[in-house]
Amino acid sequence: xxxxxxxxxxxxxxxxxxxxxxxxxxxxxxxxxxxxxxxxxxxxxxxxxxxxxxxxxxxxxxxxxxxxxxxxxxxxxxxxxxxxxxxxxxxxxxxxxxxxxxxxxxxxxxxxxxxxxxxxxxxxxxxxxxxxxxxxxxxxxxxxxxxxxxxxxxxxxxxxxxxxxxxxxxxxxxxxxxxxxxxxxxxxxxxxxxxxxxxxxxxxxxxxxxxxxxxxxxxxxxxxxxxxxxxxxx
Amino acid sequence: xxxxxxxxxxxxxxxxxxxxxxxxxxxxxxxxxxxxxxxxxxxxxxxxxxxxxxxxxxxxxxxxxxxxxxxxxxxxxxxxxxxxxxxxxxxxxxxxxxxxxxxxxxxxxxxxxxxxxxxxxxxxxxxxxxxxxxxxxxxxxxxxxxxxxxxxxxxxxxxxxxxxxxxxxxxxxxxxxxxxxxxxxxxxxxxxxxxxxxxxxxxxxxxxxxxxxxxxxxxxxxxxxxxxxxxxxxx
Numbered sequence: 078x079x080x081x082x083x084x085x086x087x088x089x090x091x092x093x094x095x096x097x098x099x100x101x102x103x104x105x106x107x108x109x110x111x112x113x114x115x116x117x118x119x120x121x122x123x124x125x126x127x128x129x130x131x132x133x134x135x136x137x138x139x140x141x142x143x144x145x146x147x148x149x150x151x152x153x154x155x156x157x158x159x160x161x162x163x164x165x166x167x168x169x170x171x172x173x174x175x176x177x178x179x180x181x182x183x184x185x186x187x188x189x190x191x192x193x194x195x196x197x198x199x200x201x202x203x204x205x206x207x208x209x210x211x212x213x214x215x216x217x218x219x220x221x222x223x224x225x226x227x228x229x230x231x232x233x234x235x236x237x238x239x240x241x242x243x244x245x246x247x248x249x250x251x252x253x254x255x256x257x258x259x260x261x262x263x264x265x266x267x268x269x270x271x272x273x274x275x276x277x278x279x280x281x282x283x284x285x286x287x288x289x290x291x292x293x294x295x296x297x298x299x300x301x302x303x304x305x306x307x308x309x310x311x
Numbered sequence: 312x313x314x315x316x317x318x319x320x321x322x323x324x325x326x327x328x329x330x331x332x333x334x335x336x337x338x339x340x341x342x343x344x345x346x347x348x349x350x351x352x353x354x355x356x357x358x359x360x361x362x363x364x365x366x367x368x369x370x371x372x373x374x375x376x377x378x379x380x381x382x383x384x385x386x387x388x389x390x391x392x393x394x395x396x397x398x399x400x401x402x403x404x405x406x407x408x409x410x411x412x413x414x415x416x417x418x419x420x421x422x423x424x425x426x427x428x429x430x431x432x433x434x435x436x437x438x439x440x441x442x443x444x445x446x447x448x449x450x451x452x453x454x455x456x457x458x459x460x461x462x463x464x465x466x467x468x469x470x471x472x473x474x475x476x477x478x479x480x481x482x483x484x485x486x487x488x489x490x491x492x493x494x495x496x497x498x499x500x501x502x503x504x505x506x507x508x509x510x511x512x513x514x515x516x517x518x519x520x521x522x523x524x525x526x527x528x529x530x531x532x533x534x535x536x537x538x539x540x541x542x543x544x545x546x
Binding site for chain 2: 214
């Protein structure tokens with residue numbers, strides 16, 4: 078209990094004193110996770126919707142694989158990305174290892190199946206509702222997907238936020254590919270792991286509370302901007 | 312070019328069970344055809360076959376113009392209106408947006424149709440919040456806003472009260488006068504008598520009787536059609 082109280086105090090002082098290190102790693106956390114979210118969403122939202130609309134031979138297999146990939150162990154993803162980006166790996170020439178870009182790549186791989194899978198579930202229900210209408214209107218496949226994405230955008234927001242939640246709280250993969258380098262690749266989660274290892278539980282907890290507050294803030298801001306719970310809407 | 316339709320030996324089977332056909336018929340470019348028959352007779356399937364959204368097991372459906380062009384000139388209204396999760400305005404605008412109609416033109420036509428169905432005060436309201444009758448009127452206006460040459464309606468007034476039914480029938484009569492070909496299923500014999508120029512009577516998936524409306528209602532050719540018109544149960 079004392080540790081939690083000390084953690085709350087640490088978090089309070091870190092925020093009110095506008096600690097420069099805290100601001101830096103918080104902004105880096107946001108940069109990495111939001112970038113990963115945008116990139117993953119660009120692929121995963123249309124893909125999940127396409128899977129709901131399209132019938133093809135190995136559809137069930139693809140859906141099963143996608144659902145299974147939701148449970149990808151981040152450490153394994155980190156290891157694979159590490160091997161791909163290391164000097165001796167196929168993409169070593171780009172020199173991306175231990176950079177925020179490597180961390181973004183790892184997070185995209187982790188959250189894209191999650192976003193695609195939730196999108197697919199939501200869009201399947203909406204497609205069942207709209208199917209006859211959109212078919213009778215002679216819409217193209219592109220128009221069907223666009224209509225579903227637009228009309229299901231609030232559900233898709235939930236999918237995206239689930240992806241953001243997984244990304245911002247992820248530590249295993251980004252520790253491996255980012256290296257937790259001070260002023261370069263250190264983010265909130267890797268900093269918490271470091272401070273815990275050093276035995277500075279108060280600071281680690283303080284950073285943890287900042288992380289939770291950040292996640293809540295992003296969720297709240299997104300819901301407010303998209304007006305999901307406004308009275309009189311769907 | 313007048314849009315005529317020909318069905319030749321059209322058959323629909325599902326899981327090896329015959330749902331419809333074989334049916335052969337020709338539909339002229341004008342008029343209101345009412346498809347009658349008891350439940351399970353194949354009315355909705357026939358409508359979907361004509362509209363081109365039902366897979367045929369056998370036979371052929373031919374329009375007098377290429378199929379793609381014919382599909383663009385058709386609209387379909389379902390028994391249970393399907394509303395997009397959008398406002399009334401956006402629901403009306405949707406078919407026009409699909410064909411990339413200029414925004415100013417969309418606004419004009421939406422305003423016109425919203426006034427016709429008396430929903431001009433509800434343009435910003437969610438379509439999901441409308442009453443059953445309002446939803447069906449909106450579905451009909453959304454179908455008509457593209458000015459289709461052929462309009463299919465699958466029991467559009469089922470579950471509606473007399474007032475909503477009267478409003479929809481008035482819209483359909485106007486639509487008929489403006490030259491739109493109407494093909495509609497109904498269980499309501501009174502409505503069939505009010506609207507039909509010709510009738511198709513289906514029984515067990517086949518075309519059992521039919522013809523010009525007056526002739527069919529006054530002198531049906533088959534005992535089943537006579538029984539159906541009397542209100543008897545026909546199987």
